[in-house]
Amino acid sequence: MTQPPSDLIVFDNVSKFYGDVLGVNKVNLTIAPGITSLVGPNGSGKTTLMNLLTGLVLPTQGSVTVCGLTSKDPERFFKMVGYCSQFDSFPKGITGYELVNSSLLLHGLGGRQAHDLTVEALQRVNLLDAANRKVAGYSKGMRQRIRLAQAIAHHPTVLILDEPLNGLDPMARAESIALFQSIGKQGLHVIISSHILHEVDRISDRVVLLSSGYVVAEGAIHSVRTEVKEHPMQIMVRCSNPSALASRVFALDHAVEAKIHTDGKGVLVRTCDIEKFYLLLNQIVVSGEVDVEAVAPADDDVNSIYQYLIGNDGGSI
C-alpha cells in the first residue's frame, strides 16, 4: 500500500463500536486541507469521528491516518492535532493564561517558548486582557474562546473544532470564522462540526454529512448536490408575473414541474437541466415579460442536501 500524500486525512474502512452501540460504520474518507464541515443530527457519529481524528479513541476496525501519522506514534501525532471540544468544563480555579500555558508545557515545550505561544494564542482570540482572571468567571463566549486558544496554541496542522461558535456573539463569530479561514488558507486542516447550516455554507470548502453512523455524502457542496439525482434541481424565482414565467418554463422539455408559490408572487421550478434554465431566464427577463425580484436555488445549499439525505429521521425529537 502506497503511503498517502502527507497532507491528507484518510479514513480507511473505519468502524467504531462502543460495546453494542454504534459510533460509526465503514467510513471511507479522504480529506484535503482547507475547511471541512461535519454535519449531521446529534448521535450521528460526528463526535466519534472527531475522537478518532484526535486519537482519543482507536477504531474497532480500519485505520485513521492523519498527514501520514497514526495515533500509534503519539509523540508526533498529538503535536499535530489541536482539539476544541464542545464541553464546557475545566480544572477548578484555573486562569485563562494557565489553561493555555499548561497544555503547551504538556507538549514538552520549554517555559519561555510556552509563554510566547500562550500570549500569541490569547491575542488571536482576543482574550489577552482577561488572561489572568479565573475561567470560572468568564462568560460563555469567553470560555469558548479560551478553549479555542488552547487548541491553536501549539500551531497544530489539523484543527478539530466541535461547535466552536456556540455562545459567541456575532462579532466574535465573524472573528473566529476569519481565524479559521486564515488557517485554512495556510494549507492546514480545519475540521468543524456545526449545526448552523448557513454558516457551514458560507465558510466550508467541503462538507461531510453523517447520519446514524454512516457517511451519507461528502465533497464540495455544489458537486454533492448535482450528484443527488433523484431530486431534480429546484429554483425559486420571485417575480411579478409568475404565470407567464411558468408557461414559458413549460414550453421546455427539461422542466419537470413549475409550481406557483402560495402568495402568488413566485414560481418554484424543478428542472433536470439547470444550465439551460438559467440561460433561458436571462432571455425572459431581457424580454421584459417578467420583473424578477429574487432568484434562488431552493435546494443547492447544505440545508437542502441535509433535508434530502438525512431528513428528520435520526434527528432530535
Next chain:
Amino acid sequence: MAVYKRAYRPYEGVYTPLRWRFMVIPRFAWSSLFESRVVLGFYFGAFIPALLAAAFIYIVNSPTAQAFLSLQGATFLQVNNLFFMKYLVVQAFFCFLFAALIGPGLMSVDFANDALPLFLSRPISRAEYLLGKFTVIAAILSTITWVPAILLFLLQASLAGFNWFANNLWIAGSILLGSVIWIVVLTLLVLALSAWVRWKVAATALTIVVFFVIPGFGEAINEVLRTYWGKLLNLSYLIGLVWTHLFDGPLTDPQAGTIHPRFIDLPLWTACLMLTFVVALSIWMLHKKLKPREVVR
C-alpha cells in the same frame, strides 16, 4: 362535516387565588412522596405509638380492662403530663426520620438543574416558595406530633371527665407549643441544608452529620473536658430540655408528676438561645441560596 385544526389557544379561564398559590408546591410534593412505599411505610409506622397510647388511655380509664389484665391499682397507670411528653419524645424521633428522609430531596431537586428561575418568573415570591416547601414537611410532621397528641388528649378528657380536662388543659397548650417549636427548628434546618448542597445525596449525608455526628462530637467534648456544655450541640437534647420545662407539672399542679431530671443539666435559656440561633442560621442560609440568579463578579 367540519375539519378541526388543532392550534394552540390563549388562556381565558379563571385563575386560582394568589394567596393560596404556594399550596401547589406541597400538593405536588406530597403526591410524589407518597408514591414511595418506604415513605408510606414509615408514615403508617409513625402512628403505631398513637394506637398504643390510645389503648393505654383506655385501660387507665377502664376498671374492667384493668381487672382483665390483672393490673388494678398499678401506679404507672396514669395519664398525665409525663405521659404526653413521653409520647411526643417518641414522635420526635419519627420526626427526625421523616425530616431526614424527605427533606434533602425537597430543595435539591429544584437546585440541581437550576429550575429556580422557572419558579420565580411566575407569580410566586421567594418567601412563598419557601413557605410551600416548609408546608410539605411541617404538615406531615404535624400529623404525627400534635394532631394525634391532641386527639389522645381529647380521648382522655372524654373518658376521664370534665374535671380532669379543666385541670390539665395546660398540657394541650404545651403539646401545641412544644410540637410547633420542634417542627419549625427541624424543618428550617433540613430545608437550609438541602438548599445549601445542590445534590440530594450530599444533602442527606449532611443532614445525618448534623443530627447524629455533631451530637456525638458534643458528647466527646463533654467527656474530654468534663463538662456538659457539649450537649448544646445535641438538638434532641435541646428540645427535650425545652419540653421538660413546658411539661413540668409541679409549677402549676402539685398532683402532676414531675419530669425525670435527666434533662436538666443546662439552664433553659441556653437551649432557647441555641434553638433560636439554629433557626436564624437556617433562615440566613436559605436567604443566601434562594436566588434566581447568582451575581457574577
Next chain:
Amino acid sequence: MQAVIELENLVVRLGGRTILDSLNTSVKGRAIGLLGPNGSGKSTLINTLLGFYEPDGGTARIFGRDIRTHAKQLRSLIGYMPESDSFIAEMTGIRFVRYMAELSGLPPDEAMERAHEAFFYVGLGEQRYRKVGTYSLGMKQMVKLAQAIVHGPKLLFLDEPTNGLDPPGRLRMLNLIREIRDTFGMHIILSSHLLRDVEECCEEVLILKDGRIADYCNLEEERRANRKFIEIETYNGNDGFTKAVESLGCECAWLKNGRAKLVLPPSLEMRELYGAAARHAVQIRKMNFRRDSLEDIFLRAMESTNGVNGTAEKAGQAHGRL
C-alpha cells in the same frame, strides 16, 4: 399600539458595577429581537424585567404596568424560556409542565389539558411520559418552550431558543416561534447571538452595547429601504460579464465562488443586468436584494457608540470578506 416595554432611565447595578446605564426606550413590535455582544447587559435586562434583579434607578413598565409595583400581576402574563438548562430531572415531562402551569394560576384540570396541548404543540409525543432527566438536548429545549407557553402568556422571553438544536430542530423551533407570533397574540422578545434567527422571526430589533442602547430599529422598514443593494451568485462568470456590469454603473464587490455584491445606480433596471448576463452566456444562479441588513445594522451599532472598538472594525473587515 400600546407599548410592550417602556424603559425610563433604567439603571441596574450588580456586584458594584453599573450594568445597565440609563436605558430609555419604548418597544412596540410583535416580535422584538434583543441583540448585543457579551457583556452588553442583555441578560441583565431580561432578568430585571422578570423581576430577578431590583432596578437601582429609573423605571421599567411592561404593558403599562411598573415592574416594581405590579410584579406578581406581570409575572402571570409572562413566559420565560431560559438559555441554560432549567428543569426538574425526576419529574416526567407532563408532570413538570403541569406543575409550572398550576404555579402560574391555572386550576388543576385546566393545567392538565393545557400541558398536553403544549406538548402536542411543541411536537413531543410519547416522550412526555418520560422523566425530563432522560431527555436529549433538543427535547429539553422543547420542554422549556412548553412550560413557557402553557399558561398563555402575553409576553414571551426566549433566550437563545435554538441553542444546541440540530438543523431540523432549529427549523422546527423557528417555525414555532413564527406561528406563535402570528397566531396567538403573544409578543415575543427573542434574545440571540444568531442574527439569522432574529432576522427570520422579528420585525424590530433592540441592540445593546456596554449597558446602553446602541440602536432600536424596524427591520421591515430597513429592508424596504435597501432596494438598490443586491447580491448575486454567478456560474460561468467571465471577464466580459464583469466589465459589462461595471460599465452599467454598478459598484461591485466580487467574492469567491462567483458571488458578488452590487450597488445598482438608481436608474438601472434589472433587465439590463440580465441583458449583460445573456450576452455573455453567464448564469445568474442566485439573486436577491440584500438580506444581511441586520448584520449591517448590528455592525454599525457596534462601531458608532463610545468611540471605535478594535473588535468592531476587525469584524467589519471580516464581514467584508464574506
